[in-house]
Amino acid sequence: MEFLSYLISGISLGSVYAIIALGYTMVYGIAKMLNFAHGDVIMIGGYVSFCAMFYLGLPPVVATLLAVLACTALGIIIERLAYKPLRSAPSLAVLITAIGVSYFLQNSALLIWKAAAKVYPPVIDGSAQLFDGQLKIPYISILTVFACLIIMAALSLFVSKTKMGKAMRACSEDKGAAQLMGINVDATISITFAIGSALAAIAGVLMCSAYPSLMPTTGSMPGIKAFTAAVFGGIGSIPGAFLGGLLLGIIESMAKAYISTNLANSIVFAVLIVVLLVKPAGLLGKYVPEKV
Amino acid sequence: MSTVLKVDDINVYYGSIHAIKGISFEVNEGEIVTLIGANGAGKSTTLNTVSGLLRSRTGSVTFLDQDLGKVPAHKVVTKGLALVPEGRRIFQQMTVQENLDMGAFIRKGGNIEEDMEMVFDYFPRLKERRWQIAGTLSGGEQQMLAMGRALMSQPKLLMLDEPSMGLAPILVEQIFEIIQNLHKAGKTILLVEQNAQAALSVADRGYVLETGKIVTSGTGAELLASPAIKKAYLGG
Numbered sequence: 339m340e341f342l343s344y345l346i347s348g349i350s351l352g353s354v355y356a357i358i359a360l361g362y363t364m365v366y367g368i369a370k371m372l373n374f375a376h377g378d379v380i381m382i383g384g385y386v387s388f389c390a391m392f393y394l395g396l397p398p399v400v401a402t403l404l405a406v407l408a409c410t411a412l413g414i415i416i417e418r419l420a421y422k423p424l425r426s427a428p429s430l431a432v433l434i435t436a437i438g439v440s441y442f443l444q445n446s447a448l449l450i451w452k453a454a455a456k457v458y459p460p461v462i463d464g465s466a467q468l469f470d471g472q473l474k475i476p477y478i479s480i481l482t483v484f485a486c487l488i489i490m491a492a493l494s495l496f497v498s499k500t501k502m503g504k505a506m507r508a509c510s511e512d513k514g515a516a517q518l519m520g521i522n523v524d525a526t527i528s529i530t531f532a533i534g535s536a537l538a539a540i541a542g543v544l545m546c547s548a549y550p551s552l553m554p555t556t557g558s559m560p561g562i563k564a565f566t567a568a569v570f571g572g573i574g575s576i577p578g579a580f581l582g583g584l585l586l587g588i589i590e591s592m593a594k595a596y597i598s599t600n601l602a603n604s605i606v607f608a609v610l611i612v613v614l615l616v617k618p619a620g621l622l623g624k625y626v627p628e629k630v
Numbered sequence: 631m632s633t634v635l636k637v638d639d640i641n642v643y644y645g646s647i648h649a650i651k652g653i654s655f656e657v658n659e660g661e662i663v664t665l666i667g668a669n670g671a672g673k674s675t676t677l678n679t680v681s682g683l684l685r686s687r688t689g690s691v692t693f694l695d696q697d698l699g700k701v702p703a704h705k706v707v708t709k710g711l712a713l714v715p716e717g718r719r720i721f722q723q724m725t726v727q728e729n730l731d732m733g734a735f736i737r738k739g740g741n742i743e744e745d746m747e748m749v750f751d752y753f754p755r756l757k758e759r760r761w762q763i764a765g766t767l768s769g770g771e772q773q774m775l776a777m778g779r780a781l782m783s784q785p786k787l788l789m790l791d792e793p794s795m796g797l798a799p800i801l802v803e804q805i806f807e808i809i810q811n812l813h814k815a816g817k818t819i820l821l822v823e824q825n826a827q828a829a830l831s832v833a834d835r836g837y838v839l840e841t842g843k844i845v846t847s848g849t850g851a852e853l854l855a856s857p858a859i860k861k862a863y864l865g866g
Contacts, residue, residue, distance in 0.1 A: 501735070508721050508732050514683060515719040520707040520736035520783070624723070 339472050344595040345588065350479035350548065352587020353486035357541040358564030359571070359579035360493060361534030367510040367574035368530045371429065374436040375416060377561015378443035379535050383409045383542030384458065384552050385451055391459050398461035398543075405539040413535025414528055422524065440558070447554035458550040461543060482544045489537060490580045497576060506530060510574065559603075563590075566610050572623025581621060632659050634787050634818050635680065635711075639689030642672075642679050649675045650686070651842040657787065657820050662813050664821040664829040664850070666863060667839035673822040674716050676839075677791050680820075681713040682706040694786065708736050710786035714793065716822075718776040722765030726756055729764050729775055733782030742782070749778040752808055770801035777808070788812065789820045794828060806832055826863035830854045838863075 358380060365373045383405040390401035420439050424432045465476040497503035508516040509526045517523055545560060546552050563586060571582025586606060593605040613621065635657040642650035650672045657663045665673045678684045680691050682703035691698040693709055701709065712733075721729050730749060734742045750757040753774040759767060764775055773793055780788055790809070794802040806828050813819060813832070823829035830836050833850035838859065846859065853859050 504724075504728060504732060505735065507724060508735075511721045511723060512719050515715060515721065516732075517683065517703040518681060518707060518713050518715065518719075519732045519779075520704050521732075522702075522704045 339469065340595075343473055343475075344591050346475055346479055348588035348591030349584065350476075350482045350587070351591055352567075352584035353482045354541050354545045354548070354560065354583075355564045355567045355587050356486050356580045356583025357489055357537050357544070358560060359568040359583040360489065360576060361537040361541075362565050363568040363571075363573055363576065363579040364493075364506075364530055365534045366568070368506050369417075369421065369527050370510075371421065371432045372436060372565065373421075373531075373534070374433070374561070374565075375439035375443055376534065376538055377557035377559075377564070378440050378447075379409050379412060379416075379538040379557070380542040380545065380560060381447060381552075381554060381557030382412060382443060383539030384546040384556060385447060385456075386539070387461075387543045388456055388458055388546070388552055391461075392456075402461065402540065402543045405543055406536045409535040409539035409542075410532045413531040413538075416535075417528055417531040422527075440561075444554045444558070451554065453554065456552040458546040458552045460547040460550060462547065476548070478544070478547045482548065485540060485544060486580070486583075489540070490576070493533075493576055502526075502529065563606065566607065569620055570610055570613055572620030575620070575622045575624070578620055578622035585621075633657070634659050634694060635820065636692040637676070637680065637689075638692070640676070640679055640686035640691065641688045642675055642684055642686050644675075649842055650679065652689070653839070653842070653844055654689070655837050655844065655847070657818060659818055660813075660816055661834045662809070662819045662821055662832055662850075664823055664833035664836040665839055666823055666826040666829055666836060666853075668863075669824070670841070671839040672842040673839055674791050675842075677713060677715075677789050677820070677822055680789065681711060707783050707785075710784070711789065712780035712783045712785035712787070713789045714776045714780045714791060716791040716795065718772045720764045720767075720772050720775050720779065722763070724764055725761050726764055726767070726775055727760050729779050730756075730782050733779035736783060745782055745784065749781055752781070752811065753778050770797050770804070773797065773801075773805060774808075777805075781812075785817075787818045787820060789822075791822045792824060793821075794823065794825045802828060826859070827854075830859075 362373065362376055386408045387401040387405035390396045390404045391398060416439055420435050421432060424435060460478055462477045462481055465474040467474055497506060505521045505526050508519060508521055509523055513523050564583060567582035567586040568579045570586060571578030589609055590602050590606050593602040597605060633656050638654050639652050640650055641652055653676060665676060667673050675684060679686050682698060682701060693711055696709060698706060721732060730746055755771055756774055756778055759771065764772065767775060793805050797805065802825065809819060810832050821829055821833065830850045830853050835849050836847065836853045837844050838846040
């Protein structure tokens, strides 16, 4: 019974990682850059929804929507101001800029919301009781897992079936050729950032509901772990991000339960190293045969 | 015969390297025009400039009486200009069908299905491999796919950048046969080739490029017969 409850909390945590990792992996797939500020967009999403609920007294659904809107706008603005001018710059310059954006967001949040942790009001309370109350599953866990599954399915459909989704895949493979097809590459990248940031906002709300302490640095660790999850599953691959996030969450939860709370993070990253040593492209990463 | 494409005195730079030095040429409706020359002569640079991927510092590129100088690269195809880029650059991880769909990206509705059948008529191999991932095709099939993809945008001018590159002689022959079929169907084609012999034998007119300049021009037959061309490009 204990094991089951750890497993469920792991799946729920993993679902949050998966949602964040989906954003990471999409942006990487299309813009070929690691957006290290992605984790901090989660934090902004958390604060926006917190303010909407706590100060304005709005219902959780509206607060989540507001957070999604704010983060989408933020994502587009970050891309326009910080990354777009560097489109043809070396990737190291973009990487450093992303780290800069990350610190900028954290410190802006510090200025606005101060350093003290806010206690986040969960969007959904209570838990389901199973086996005569021996197994409690918080509703937020169930919500998180379902949100993750829906997002994953919707994204997969979007990318494989819609015109915009196909344009994204074309851009991710070859931007020059995509332009020759009449695809507006800049607009496609903007939309990718918008989607990734919207997902970050949802992840922010879900994560803060499960772990209700909100600080300016709240997003950085989940951000890095989600990045790990994305690499773990095969960066650029949507099912890979999902699988990687889920596995990472479960490993972390099990490590905390049965090995050591303090060592949990080390174990998570050790697993990443081992996986990359064995499968450098990640679990679902593809090697594409290239004809010259 | 009306002029489809008119390139007038373009100068293109890669940083401080002056790659194209005042090139001018034109393509008339229904013609196959070829640009030939050695590696680094500026053939691909010229095509990339026409299609908006690169910009000229001077002069103009006029397509069907429209100045392309300010048209962003992703809008050029909507004007009726399609480029089959050097090295094919098909979308390797998409299926053949999806690649052709991408070719029709700018079209809204209409007879896309019909045009796809037309492409399959030119390239029956593509129909067999319709649901296959494009990266698994052979080099020749990939070239066919790149050409089919370009045709899907219903171009008024088809630009081919080294379609014979890296292909076995028998495939080169096939590709040129298809180019001639397209010509017979009334398509206007601008062909860039290192394989001067093959290019000139199908072309109505040709221009010879050397280090960013046009050094000779004439009809395909004239250039084929010219001793200077023979010496430089056709191996004596």
